[in-house]
Amino acid sequence: xxxxxxxxxxxxxxxxxxxxxxxxxxxxxxxxxxxxRSAGSTLMFRNQPxxxxxxxxxxxxADVILASAGGSISKALAPAWVAGGAVVIDNSSAxxxxxxxxxxxxxxxxxxxxxxxxxxxxxxxTTAIAVVAVAPIHRQYGVKRMIVSTYQATSGAGAKGMDELxxxxxxxxxxxxxxxxxxxxxxxxxxxxxxxxxxxxxxTKEEMKVAWETRKIIGDDSLQISCTAVRIPTLRTHSExxxxxxxxxxxxxxxxxxxxxxxxxxxxxxxxxKLYPMPLTASGKxxxxxxxxxxxxxxxxxxxxxxxxxxxLKGAALNAVQIAEYLQQKGALKARQRA
Amino acid sequence: xxxxxxxxxxxxxxxxxxxxxxxxxxxxxxxxxxxxRSAGSTLMFRNQPxxxxxxxxxxxxADVILASAGGSISKALAPAWVAGGAVVIDNSSAxxxxxxxxxxxxxxxxxxxxxxxxxxxxxxxTTAIAVVAVAPIHRQYGVKRMIVSTYQATSGAGAKGMDELxxxxxxxxxxxxxxxxxxxxxxxxxxxxxxxxxxxxxxTKEEMKVAWETRKIIGDDSLQISCTAVRIPTLRTHSExxxxxxxxxxxxxxxxxxxxxxxxxxxxxxxxxKLYPMPLTASGKxxxxxxxxxxxxxxxxxxxxxxxxxxxLKGAALNAVQIAEYLQQKGALKARQRA
Numbered sequence: 001x002x003x004x005x006x007x008x009x010x011x012x013x014x015x016x017x018x019x020x021x022x023x024x025x026x027x028x029x030x031x032x033x034x035x036x037r038s039a040g041s042t043l044m045f046r047n048q049p050x051x052x053x054x055x056x057x058x059x060x061x062a063d064v065i066l067a068s069a070g071g072s073i074s075k076a077l078a079p080a081w082v083a084g085g086a087v088v089i090d091n092s093s094a095x096x097x098x099x100x101x102x103x104x105x106x107x108x109x110x111x112x113x114x115x116x117x118x119x120x121x122x123x124x125x126t127t128a129i130a131v132v133a134v135a136p137i138h139r140q141y142g143v144k145r146m147i148v149s150t151y152q153a154t155s156g157a158g159a160k161g162m163d164e165l166x167x168x169x170x171x172x173x174x175x176x177x178x179x180x181x182x183x184x185x186x187x188x189x190x191x192x193x194x195x196x197x198x199x200x201x202x203x204t205k206e207e208m209k210v211a212w213e214t215r216k217i218i219g220d221d222s223l224q225i226s227c228t229a230v231r232i233p234t235l236r237t238h239s240e241x242x243x244x245x246x247x248x249x250x251x252x253x254x255x256x257x258x259x260x261x262x263x264x265x266x267x268x269x270x271x272x273x274k275l276y277p278m279p280l281t282a283s284g285k286x287x288x289x290x291x292x293x294x295x296x297x298x299x300x301x302x303x304x305x306x307x308x309x310x311x312x313l314k315g316a317a318l319n320a321v322q323i324a325e326y327l328q329q330k331g332a333l334k335a336r337q338r339a
Numbered sequence: 340x341x342x343x344x345x346x347x348x349x350x351x352x353x354x355x356x357x358x359x360x361x362x363x364x365x366x367x368x369x370x371x372x373x374x375x376r377s378a379g380s381t382l383m384f385r386n387q388p389x390x391x392x393x394x395x396x397x398x399x400x401a402d403v404i405l406a407s408a409g410g411s412i413s414k415a416l417a418p419a420w421v422a423g424g425a426v427v428i429d430n431s432s433a434x435x436x437x438x439x440x441x442x443x444x445x446x447x448x449x450x451x452x453x454x455x456x457x458x459x460x461x462x463x464x465t466t467a468i469a470v471v472a473v474a475p476i477h478r479q480y481g482v483k484r485m486i487v488s489t490y491q492a493t494s495g496a497g498a499k500g501m502d503e504l505x506x507x508x509x510x511x512x513x514x515x516x517x518x519x520x521x522x523x524x525x526x527x528x529x530x531x532x533x534x535x536x537x538x539x540x541x542x543t544k545e546e547m548k549v550a551w552e553t554r555k556i557i558g559d560d561s562l563q564i565s566c567t568a569v570r571i572p573t574l575r576t577h578s579e580x581x582x583x584x585x586x587x588x589x590x591x592x593x594x595x596x597x598x599x600x601x602x603x604x605x606x607x608x609x610x611x612x613k614l615y616p617m618p619l620t621a622s623g624k625x626x627x628x629x630x631x632x633x634x635x636x637x638x639x640x641x642x643x644x645x646x647x648x649x650x651x652l653k654g655a656a657l658n659a660v661q662i663a664e665y666l667q668q669k670g671a672l673k674a675r676q677r678a
Contacts, residue, residue, distance in 0.1 A: 145637040146637070147486050147582050147637055149488030149567070149580040151490070151530050151569065151571065165528075166512065169508060169512065170512055173505065173508065173509055173512070184613045185613070185617060185619060186619060189504075189572065189573045189574050189618070190573065190617055190618050190619045191490050191571065191573060191578045191617055191618050191647070192617060193578070193580070193615050193616065193617070193630075193631050193645045194610070194613065194615060198610035198611065201633060201634070202591060202610065202631070202632070202633030202634070203633060203636070211636060224636065224637040225636065225637065226582060226635055226636035226637045226643060228488070228580035228631065228643065228645060230490065230578075230580065230645075232490065232530065232571050232572070232573075233528065233571075233572050233573070234528045234529065234530060234571075234572070235528045239530045239532070239569075241488040241532070241567035241569065243486050243565060252541060271533070271537035271541070272537065274523045274524070274533065276532050276533060277532065278524060278529055278530055278531060278532070279528070279529050279530050280524060280525060280529045291532075292532050292541070292567065293541070294540060294541030294542060295540070295541070296565055297542070297550060297563065297564065297565035298484040298485070298486055298563040298564065298565045304565060304567065306532045306567060306569075308530070
């Protein structure tokens with residue numbers, strides 16, 4: 001079987017290579033594609049140098065394509081990739097709201113992946129991190145309202161976002177004035193409540209994605225969800241403060257036990273031991289850290305919690321590879337005969 | 340009239356001196372007190388050097404004492420200061436929950452200050468910043484539920500908090516491993532959902548302060564309030580994402596107009612112009628920036644908003660001086676006869 005990565009040189013592409021190295025996915029060959037600018041460069045995979053090729057305009061001879069080169073490239077090329085016989089696992093937002101395209105977090109709705117017609121969408125990073133913690137609670141207690149405030153890392157804007165934070169922080173520490181080019185405003189020692197474009201309702205697209213995508217993944221359109229998405233000066237890993245109103249009252253210890261037994265989650269919740277989710281400990285980790293689990297003070301029987309998840313992993317690369325692994329485990333990935 | 344600052348050399352003391360310089364408060368003399376370690380040092384006030392004295396164990400011969408040296412000093416000494424005839428405006432949490440001590444934000448409940456019996460409490464910084472934006476909305480529309488997630492600056496832990504962020508960020512940029520001494524964990528490029536001590540209900544004291552103090556200042560015990568308080572790697576100015584369920588439906592433009600006409604608030608809410616509250620623009624400002632005003636997606640007719648306020652100013656020094664100004668305007672501050 002042949003796997004291709006489109007967008008191999010970006011921040012998510014980098015993580016895709018690392019995750020594939022340790023993955024249980026069985027494949028014979030890995031093809032790497034990126035923009036013509038990166039063509040000819042080499043990336044290491046399992047101690048072998050692989051040459052990056054320019055992404056072609058049409059079909060790619062691969063069985064699985066992990067696409068992470070942005071929405072416009074996915075939108076333009078995915079139909080040709082599917083026509084060429086590949087299963088496309090797309091990390092962009094291009095197809096997430098298409099009713100014919102499953103939007104999948106394997107721990108939550110893996111079976112939806114089996115209904116694909118060539119394209120499977122990977123959710124927005126903020127959604128993927130929240131939903132692994134919230135879905136088990138929803139199944140057990142029924143979430144009615146979900147209020148999310150995010151603490152999002154600069155790498156959500158790619159490697160260039162991290163570079164801007166590091167470079168401009170140095171400028172500020174040296175007494176200079178930080179400048180912004182990736183972000184709308186200088187990010188060092190600042191907070192920017194603006195991620196992605198503003199919509200007519202006053203919410204940003206990033207905030208609406210959390211509402212739209214959580215409902216689609218959980219499969220419940222009655223869920224009321226609101227989000228405030230905020231960029232902060234961290235490098236990696238998004239955190240989220242989440243308040244849940246529940247149909248059936250929960251208590252914190254029962255939720256802790258439930259989540260400890262749930263896939264993709266690490267309960268890190270011992271205030272006395274100063275253990276709670278943080279980017280410092282969640283970065284590089286496959287599981288999403290969940291802690292600060294306590295009864296809501298505004299919704300009796302509801303739950304407040306705090307999550308930190310590596311948005312380049314569970315929020316992107318890891319989830320994409322897990323989708324491919326799931327398909328293969330279910331016998332739903334077939335290698336084509338090649339000459 | 341004689342004004343004294345206790346805790347003159349701390350981060351809030353520094354701001355108290357600056358705010359008093361431009362204040363309309365009429366007074367003849369300013370006395371500065373701090374720990375014995377700082378005694379003998381001088382601080383400039385209106386181009387005059389003033390010598391810092393060691394805080395005495397008993398009464399201070401001043402008409403107004405602005406106390407900002409921590410809860411244990413206030414608790415131990417404020418009774419003696421009051422017995423000595425001073426009005427004490429206390430920035431610590433020592434007396435905030437005493438039913439006989441008014442807790443005052445002048446724009447919201449200035450008249451409560453007139454009922455004092457010697458001590459007036461200054462609220463927690465996070466509360467003071469939220470309440471100037473929320474109180475006018477409460478008066479007009481009736482707040483039922485209030486959900487707050489905070490983005491709190493390191494200077495909330497004093498000047499040493501800022502120093503730790505700056506020093507340890509440099510360590511990280513130079514390839515080292517940041518260490519924590521002021522905070523529970525390294526703060527550079529990290530997020531710590533832990534401010535002040537954990538309570539039995541799983542909330543921190545900082546989070547409960549927002550609930551307790553907002554209710555007391557607004558004067559409505561039926562208000563349901565929940566908070567997640569999070570330390571982030573910024574230097575100054577706390578931001579807060581606030582969701583409000585309202586008794587009577589509001590629309591965002593009406594709330595914008597209402598807040599634009601409210602004291603202590605600067606409406607900064609033009610997404611198309613990339614204008615919203617940020618520490619970068621709110622730091623050093625007397626008014627609290629309020630923006631991202633939009634209809635709640637979980638409470639029909641409710642409001643979501645985002646605030647950024649300089650917690651050393653409105654959250655501490657400025658509010659304390661405004662209380663003194665208010666008392667003087669109302670003829671409730673009297674200078675004693677001195678030999």
